[in-house]
Amino acid sequence: MRPRHSGGPPTGxxxxxxxxxxxxxxxxxxxxxxxxxxxxxxxxDPHFERFGEIYFSTVYAGVVKxxxxxxxxxxxxxxxxxxxxxxxxxxxxxxxTRGGLQNAVVGPAEYALVVIPKGIWHGFQGIxxxxxxxxxxxxxxxDPAELERLDPGSTMIPYDWGRDA
Numbered sequence: 001m002r003p004r005h006s007g008g009p010p011t012g013x014x015x016x017x018x019x020x021x022x023x024x025x026x027x028x029x030x031x032x033x034x035x036x037x038x039x040x041x042x043x044x045d046p047h048f049e050r051f052g053e054i055y056f057s058t059v060y061a062g063v064v065k066x067x068x069x070x071x072x073x074x075x076x077x078x079x080x081x082x083x084x085x086x087x088x089x090x091x092x093x094x095x096x097t098r099g100g101l102q103n104a105v106v107g108p109a110e111y112a113l114v115v116i117p118k119g120i121w122h123g124f125q126g127i128x129x130x131x132x133x134x135x136x137x138x139x140x141x142x143d144p145a146e147l148e149r150l151d152p153g154s155t156m157i158p159y160d161w162g163r164d165a
Contacts, residue, residue, distance in 0.1 A: 018102040019090045023047055023115035027078070029108065040078045040113060041137050047115050049074055052140035058133055059084065059126035064161045066123015067150040073140040075116040077124070082132025083107035086114050089121040089157045101159055107132070121150070121157055 025047060030037040041048055052073060059065055059082075066087070077086060088102040106112050107128065116122050126132040140146070152161055 018097060019088055019100050019120060020095055020097040021117040022088055022102055022120065023113070024104050025113040025115065027111045027113055029111055036108075038078070038080050038108070038111060040080075040135060041076050047113075049139045052138045053142060054135065054137045055142075056080075056133055056135050058131050059124065060131050061126045061129045064123055064125045064152040066125075066152050067121045067154060067157055068123065069121045069148045070116075070118050070138075071146045071148070072118055072143075073138045073146065074118060075122070076137040076139075077106070077114040077116065078112070078135050079106040080108065080133050080135055082126060082128035083109075084132045084134055085125045085127050087123055087125075087159055087161075088116060089159065090119075091121060091157075092119045095119075123152060123161075125161055 025045075027039060030039070043051075057065065061082075067089075084106055086104045086106060088104075090097045090100045090102075092098060104112065104114050105127070106114060124134060150156060
């Protein structure tokens with residue numbers, strides 16, 4: 001039997017650098033000649049909080065969806081098709097990583113769960129042709145009243161979506 005996870009940090013620090021509370025948990029697809037199973041999040045995972053809803057978001061290559069920040073919920077992102085760049089920015093008062101940026105590229109070949117706690121600005125960009133699919137298992141059902149949004153080109157966040165394209 002293959003392991004469910006190929007590792008990952010046991011604390012609130014990212015394995016890839018970064019922002020306090022953000023986790024990037026490497027995951028191991030289970031594949032054979034018939035196809036593959038991509039586990040994303042289980043109720044017995046140490047980083048599981050609770051279930052709110054699951055949705056899938058498609059994004060075309062080069063397109064940016066962001067910026068957004070949740071006031072109450074934790075987002076749990078995994079890319080099951082294509083390839084996506086997820087960028088995070090910490091502007092939380094009192095955070096030891098305030099002003100920090102974190103960038104993770106995920107997809108079936110770099111399969112990982114990105115856990116984004118409340119209060120972190122985040123967005124994502126499709127980087128595979130023609131379309132990528134992002135899954136989110138959030139800790140609360142969608143509520144537009146708990147969400148803040150910024151234009152992807154906002155200068156409030158020091159990131160240029162075109163620089164890594």
